[in-house]
Amino acid sequence: MQSFSPLQQQILLKAGIALSTLTESQVIQLANHDSQVESLTDDQLVEFLKIANATYRGGAPIIPDDEYDFRYLNELRTRHPRHPYLSSVEPESSFEGKTVELPVPMLSTEKTYSKADLQKWLRGIEKEAANVGMESEQIRLRITPKLDGYAAYDDGQYLYTRGDGHRGTDITRVFDRGLSVAGNGKRGQGAGEIVILKSFFVRHLAEKFENTRNFQASIIREKNLDPLTEKAIAEKAAVFYPFAALPAWNGSIAEFLSKFDEVAGEIRSSVDFDVDGIVIEVVNEDIKRNLGATRHHHRWQLAYKENLEKAIVQVLDVRPQTSRSGRVNPVAELEPTQLSGASIRNVTAHHYRMVEENGIGPGAVIELIRSGLVIPKIEKVLIKAEPKIPQCCPSCDTELIWQRDYLICPNTSDCPAQIENTLEHFFKTIKNVDGFGSQTIKRLYAEGIRTLYAIYTLDKDKLLQMGFGEKTAQNLLDQLQRSKTQPLEDWRFLAAFGIYHMGLGMCEKLLQHYRLQEIFGLTADQLLSVERFAKITANAVAEGLQRIEDRFWNLYHLGFNIQTTPLLTEGLKSENSPLAGKLIVFTGAMTSGSREDLKSRAKALGARIAGSVTGKTDLLVVGKNVGAVKMNDAIGKGVKIISEEDYLALISQNRAPSLTDADAQSEAQFSLF
Ligand SMILES: [Zn+2]
Structure with missing residues (x-):
């Protein structure tokens, strides 16, 4: 986006x-x-x-x-x-229509992802029941699916949005457009949701609408419904579902807890609509009255959502995708599925050995899981299908070879996918440039561009010749310029070259031990001495570094604003360091790099870092835009204040200790605190 x-x-x-x-x-x-x-x-x-x-x-x-x-x-x-x-009640989006006071307030439902919280809430209900002289066994719970639709209130004459919970918008027009109440029920059953059958959505609407919410909103919003939406309404695939009419499980707290998984599973799958949890509510009026509500939710009602979610999904196709390393990755295309709040259409099948052995082909049925925000993955294959194993690279048509579990495109020198993905990886990793996404890279490739060096030496004329517009061309050039002038950590720059095993973390580790100028001559044995480099990694990295060396320096010498990582050994020299054992606070906007970088550098020089100034602070380093109050406060506490510039001078003198005037000067400065 x-x-x-x-x-x-x-x-x-x-x-x-x-x-x-x-x-x-x-x-x-x-x-x-x-x-x-x-x-x-x-x-x-x-x-x-x-x-x-x-x-x-x-x-x-x-x-x-x-x-x-x-x-x-x-x-x-x-x-x-x-x-x-x-x-506050999270407002539903507003639509055209007059706003009115709702007949009864429509509050949010309090929700939890934790079973412990659910149990705590139930204990609270038992306590409240005791207050009205009721035993736990007498408490009746009602468990219903938590529909993920568009909330509205039907008073029999009008239909209102939830709005802010107290005032909603009149959207009765959706009934005029033919929308029915679920199960051919009567109007006037109170609160409910506008929902669409999942199976119908997948079959007829997924192409046109990104998600079911999108569709629900369109029923309310559009003046002229499109034919597919009309069909969904006519076939009663889209309905208004009153909560009162939902399938429900009824029972006591003890019964519910003893059969929790069974009840929750049954209720979740009791309707063919998007369901994102279950709603647990107390039925007994006495208890409800006593519990009441906050401004946000009723205390007698709780939604339980599961963090981990599974779905059983059909594989539509498996597409090969060539990565920058030449590995050809199988991507399974799925029927669109809602998993913990996101619409999932693709999942990686890891490698072609897995595809072959597990029968992941068009028509296979898999169990898909997604836990929290993690990328979804194939948990198991329930029904196998004939897998499609590609013979040739989808990008360059070169015959593929097996390397252990992976299919590889051996055409490293001119496979479009490998080159395009390598170029794209650079811009994605350095992160300070816009405009060089896959579309632009594809166009540049088509115009004969193969290297980063070629991209960075483009000029306006060349871009115009390639068919880029005046404005786009200028923007691309500005972005390239920006990416060179903005501070860029040396490890991020190195990682952008995409050497196998050399992600951001590994690059940072390496550059804490060796300078950029040293790394290309390192042997595998020398690399082994760096923590986290195992034998196989060290060999591969040594080779990888040699492979990119020329390309690396070509680009480097175009003049990027590279920030050097402090060597760990500098921290060990901390008895020489002016920062050794000092408690330092950084404040204000720093110009030489992010505040985090300055902090980690100070730590490497033996300093301790604090977030705010106290009487124990030794040194306050101030950047731009620091308020007078903060400064006066520090002065009042007797803290030494130093500008970012002076601070950098101080630590850089420490880096190359020598008996020069500058050094003596730094000592003089140092003795001030
Ligand atoms: Zn290829």
Whole structure:
């Protein structure tokens, strides 16, 4: 995703959400996982939650539902357990129509992913029952599937959205458009959800709509329904399902807990709609009345969602995909499936030996699992099918060879897929450049570009000749320039060359022991002395480094702003270090690199790092935009304050100790704190 879609913009406008603490590109970066939730201020986090919620409910989500829960809502909960956002009803997206006071408030359902929390909640119910003189056995629970549809309230005459829980929008028009109540039920059964049969969605709608929410929103929004939507309504595949009419299990707390898995499994699969958990509620009116509600939810009702989710899915096809290393990976294309909040269409089948041995072919039936936000995986193959094993590379048509469990395209020098993926990997890894995604790379490849060096030495004329527009060409050149001037860690730059076994972590490890200038001459034995380098890795890495050496320096000498990783041995020299044993705080915006980099460098020089200034702080390093209050506070505590520039001068003098004037100067400075 590179910007909001027109639909997303429209949803945000209708919901009255204007960007104030975040920019659109910050939102996009978060959604694409290019920046982290931890870096957000509280206000930004809440703004992001509102945007994510509105777009999700409007049918054009920027992130999946579970990511909203696990990553963002949890972050807010951890920071401020009583933050008002957590106790407000997350509004459904708004649609055209007059808003009205709801006949009864429609609150959110409190939810948990933990069985321990569920049990705690049930104990609370028992306590409340005791208060009204009731034994645990007398408490009746009702368990229903938790529909993942569009919530609305049907008073018999009008249908309202949930809105903010108290005021909703009149969307009675969906009944005028022919929508029926589930099971040919009567109107006026209160709260429920607009849902679509999963099987119908997969068969007829998945091509047109990205997810079921998208479709539900279209029933409400569009003035002229498309023929497929009309068919879904006419065939009663799309219905309004009142909660009161849902299939349910009834019983006591003890019965429920003793048969938990059985009951939960049965209820989950009792309807052919998207279900994202079960709802447990107390039936006894006395207890309900006593428990009441918060502004957010009824205390007598709880949704239980399972973190780990499974689905049984049919494989439609298995496609070979050649990676940058030449491995040909099998990607199983699946019938679209909802797993813990995300729509899954593809899953990797790891390697062709697995495909061959397990019979993963078109028509096979697999069990798919996805736990939390992890990439989904094939748990087991339930029904085998004839596998399709490719003979030739899908990209260059070269005959494939087996290497242990993998099929390999041996055409390393001019297989388009290998080269394109290698180029793309570089830009994905250095991360400070936009515009060089697979489409651009494909076009450049088609125009004869094969190396990063060729990309970095492109000029405007060449790009225009290749058929790029004036604006795009300039933008690409600007981006390349930017990627050279922005600070770039040496280990990230090295990792971008994609040597097998040399991911970001391994590159950082290596460069903590050796300088860039030294690594290409290292033998496998020397590499073995670096932690985490085992024998096979060391041999492969030594070879890989030699292979890229020329390409590496060609690019390097174009002049990137490379930040050198401090050697671990520098930390050992800490008796010479001006930072040895000092307690340091960094504050403000740093210009020489990220604050994290400065911290890790200081640690390597023997410093201890703290987050805030106290009487024990030795040194406060200030970057840009530091408030006077903070400075005065530090001065008041007798803390030595030093600018980022002076700090860098201080530690760089330590790196190359020699008896020069500069060194004496550094000692003089050092004695001040
Ligand atoms: Zn190939």
